[in-house]
Amino acid sequence: MSTVFIALQANEETRPIIEAIEIDNPLAVVNRQPAMVKIDAPNRLVIRKETIEEQIGREFDLQELHINLITLGGNVTEDEDSLTLSWAE
């Protein structure tokens, strides 16, 4: 098992995104540090457009993530509906 992670700036735009990540990834662990939030998960983490849209109540383009992204670890796979981070098992 390896840890994948994503770190986002701690701000009003990312609060609902982090909530969406927690909903979609029950194994994710959210670490809050000064000015940033780092989310770790075993082997795989999925970020879904639909879940974020439900949290924020408007359309969301997954590429908007780039604005508040700090760093990530894992292989990235992205399409319109989701962004997945994974390590080979």
Add this chain to the structure above:
Amino acid sequence: MDMKVAKKKLGLKEKYRLMTRDLGWEPTYRAKDEVFPYVNYEGIKVHDWDKWEDPFRLTMDSYWKYQAEKERKFYAIIDAHAQNNGHLNITDARYLSALKIFLQAISPGEYAAHKGFARVGREFPGVGTQVACQMQAIDEIRHAQTQIHALSNYNKYYDGFHAFADARDRIWYTSVARSFFDDAMSAGPFEFMIAIGFSFEYVLTNLLFVPFMSGAAYNGDMATVTFGFSAQSDEARHMTLGLECIKFMLEQDPDNLPIVQGWLDKWFWRGFRVLGLVSTMMDYMLPKRVMSWREAWEIYGVENGGALFKDLARYGIRPPKGWDDAEKAIDHMSHQFMLGLYQWSFGTSFHSWIPSDEDMDWLSAKYPTTFDKYYRPRWDHIRKLAAAGTPFKNFGLAKLCQTCQLPVVFTEPDDATMSCHRETEYKGEKYHFCSDGCQHIFDNEPEKYVQAWLPMPSLFQELNGDIGAWMNWVGLRDGEDNGDFVGSRDQRNFDQWRGMATSNL
């Protein structure tokens, strides 16, 4: 009646194809080898450039849109910082030393990375690669500019910020970062991608920007947090590009494996040595600390780097050669380097200091196996000398490693009481190294490293060893920019202005 016609939206994959692949063409009146002359000499075999994909599938139109938004956010905070006495809101003026090192050593590296990506974007034949390199070239110049701009606010009030460009080219500790980038920029395009995409982005920026910027937030420095996170938002894309490049090379041809492994070995160690500066900034220069260098290494080195190499094992990649030596150095490097900076502080364009009791207690808690045993006694001794009016100053010049250009101040991996020193003789000349890792790098490419510009020999070749002339040449004002923090103009000004800002006197 007006009817709103919904524009048909392109899918991400289709848009990426149209806005990257479809922009390329096959040359007809010149051979491809003539158009891309540098892509073969490193020995990397590529059979199908279309296999190169940007996993984020970012196209130039979206790129400009999101970058513009990042800039607006950045300048909103930079303006607020300048308008609200941001230079007085930091926890303590000691913190400024970390910013000075950052500006002198790292920001010019961003500019070097910009030049490098502009070049390799031209040298690679694949369109996906060209577009990704173009974006990164623009990102890197943005990083250099926003960092210089953000820190220019501090230059109005404090010493040591004014001559960062000369410092970068000429001072001894900055030449560590400079030589890293010069080495990368004088390599071929594929090696450059490993040097920057893997070593700088994957190994270094996580350790440099993430805990350090979080530390800046902790120390009340909104300007640095902002440029740091604004830059780092691009780094996620850069790391992904670096990782993609490694996987691409390994998937294209089995003959690429030994070449890639050699570069990973080399650039891991090059990057690790630059981290010598970072470890010291984290453990000693942040008045309020988020985590120790050791803790940051556990997260971004051991856990994340370990995961990366486990993942790459499917291609036959093993962890870099210097991995074990790096692990052995973690609990020592920041202390050894800070002791070096303190004793040579006449020649640094920032201040250093003897850690307080409270600092030392924090360090022994974070480094239970090493700090009290090896480093506290030295600091205690240095403090006694300072109290007696005979501060420990070393006016001799440090012996520099021919590869990484750090002074040879580190110890043997398995014995922290033995100073580590390696020597190679090449064409009748003796060359010195700080470690096995640096010696191996030299031995693989001696003709490259014998040409390295080193600041100490140059002092004698160009300035006849005249320290005053050297200070002028590097833009260092004796008694203002250098020396001990205690009694410095930065300390006096900060205390006085902060007093004025919080009272009506």
